[in-house]
Amino acid sequence: MTADTAMLSVRNLHAWYGESHVLHGVTLHVNRGEVVTLLGRNGAGKSTTMRAIMGLMKKRSGSITYEGREAITLPSHQIARMGIAYCPEHRGIFSRLDVQENLELPPVIGAYPLTLDRVQAMFPRLLERRHSPGTKLSGGEQQMLAIARILRTGARFLLLDEPTEGLAPIIVKHLGEIIGSLQSMGFTILLVEQNFRFASALADRHYVVEHGRVVDEIASGELAAGSARMRVYLGV
Numbered sequence: 001m002t003a004d005t006a007m008l009s010v011r012n013l014h015a016w017y018g019e020s021h022v023l024h025g026v027t028l029h030v031n032r033g034e035v036v037t038l039l040g041r042n043g044a045g046k047s048t049t050m051r052a053i054m055g056l057m058k059k060r061s062g063s064i065t066y067e068g069r070e071a072i073t074l075p076s077h078q079i080a081r082m083g084i085a086y087c088p089e090h091r092g093i094f095s096r097l098d099v100q101e102n103l104e105l106p107p108v109i110g111a112y113p114l115t116l117d118r119v120q121a122m123f124p125r126l127l128e129r130r131h132s133p134g135t136k137l138s139g140g141e142q143q144m145l146a147i148a149r150i151l152r153t154g155a156r157f158l159l160l161d162e163p164t165e166g167l168a169p170i171i172v173k174h175l176g177e178i179i180g181s182l183q184s185m186g187f188t189i190l191l192v193e194q195n196f197r198f199a200s201a202l203a204d205r206h207y208v209v210e211h212g213r214v215v216d217e218i219a220s221g222e223l224a225a226g227s228a229r230m231r232v233y234l235g236v
């Protein structure tokens with residue numbers, strides 16, 4: 001499938017923090033139902049790419065089409081209404097609210113929001129912890145809550161920024177299962193990941209970001225060759 005028929009298509013995306021020019025022409029696409037990762041070293045521009053797609057960068061140029069509709073000039077709340085949800089690296093949990101309140105807060109913007117019961121069935125730990133304030137959650141619980149919360153909105157396209165960061169291997173494994181089941185449920189996911197092993201087990205394709213550009217694309221079928229290439233990119 002080409003970029004023209006993709007669910008999300010990003011072409012020649014530039015973005016700036018103030019005077020600092022950080023994205024230098026990112027081009028990528030994500031087809032409906034895919035899990036695609038952005039890989040690359042710290043500071044390569046992966047999070048900024050997500051922020052720019054979500055309309056959170058004040059200055060950006062290029063083209064971002066979602067379901068065929070141009071979004072580059074739209075404010076963030078309208079991009080959310082198109083059906084894109086963003087789970088930032090620092091998770092954005094409201095620490096003064098408890099788990100249930102965090103889950104009840106998101107506005108419904110899409111046609112098929114998951115009900116509270118449904119997300120609690122998917123994340124039984126959140127049901128057990130429903131009256132715990134955000135501050136009392138472990139890193140893994142916070143990550144589950146952050147993902148559960150965006151599922152409540154009805155968005156069908158999820159931007160997940162380094163969900164595994166700082167989590168124990170067993171929680172990482174569980175998150176992998178959750179992302180796999182979200183894909184089976186029909187969600188489309190763009191994922192920033194530093195953990196190449198985690199990413200390679202999950203994703204259909206990978207983009208490598210360097211110095212604010214996509215410099216390579218690796219299909220998961222090319223894994224053996226891909227991981228050698230990745231070691232060069234990531235310097236590991």
Ligand SMILES: Nc1ncnc2c1ncn2[C@@H]1O[C@H](COP(=O)(O)OP(=O)(O)OP(=O)(O)O)[C@@H](O)[C@H]1O
Nearest residue numbers: 017020022040041042043044045046047048049209
């Ligand atoms: N708020 C900001 N103000 C100015 N520059 C920023 C800001 N946030 C990020 N940058 C710079 O933008 C560039 C890209 O950062 P970005 O966070 O997108 O990288 P990344 O690939 O996601 O890496 P990381 O995993 O470290 O977040 C880096 O040079 C970074 O220093």
